[in-house]
Amino acid sequence: NAGVTQTPKFRILKIGQSMTLQCTQDMNHNYMYWYRQDPGMGLKLIYYSVGAGITDKGEVPNGYNVSRSTTEDFPLRLELAAPSQTSVYFCASSQITGVAYNSPLHFGNGTRLTVT
């Protein structure tokens, strides 16, 4: 029972570098989400997807890009890393049909990113 898998677990980037955070889920969920969590704070939504080929911005999308070519995968791209993007990134998925708010989100264990 893998659930939501994120790779890598840890990464250190230099300012201006780029990288892709990987997220895959094996539950055939249609909705997927990317959140970031800064120290001592709650999670903030970066991007979400309601199905393959459909993505939309959350609260804090600047500096990030996403794509959703398959149901299983939802990678998050950082093009020009900045120190402000130092954070823990969480991917989540949910199967939403009918009453959307009655379906829990399932989270991965995160990617801890440091930009120096």
Add this chain to the structure above:
Amino acid sequence: DAKTTQPTSMDCAEGRAANLPCNHSTISGNEYVYWYRQIHSQGPQYIIHGLKNNETNEMASLIITEDRKSSTLILPHATLRDTAVYYCIVRYTGTASKLTFGTGTRLQVTL
């Protein structure tokens, strides 16, 4: 999004019930109350959710007041492994159906 208010921190003795309160006075009629917890820096773990009625599962019970303006999460027999940050969330009913996290309650379970 409806806002929630939770105490910053709480303590509970192991084996006792932990009662975590949450205020959500601006909740709309079709918005659910969700509870998650986060242990160390792991991903948030789903606990329970409800709309109007009280709910119980293998992890916890959720008591929602009749006017739905507040709720209480009950861990009936807290253990040291229940030490975590607990988030009370009112689920946004828009297209994204996202969860909006606050800063939660840090529950410390002690011997």
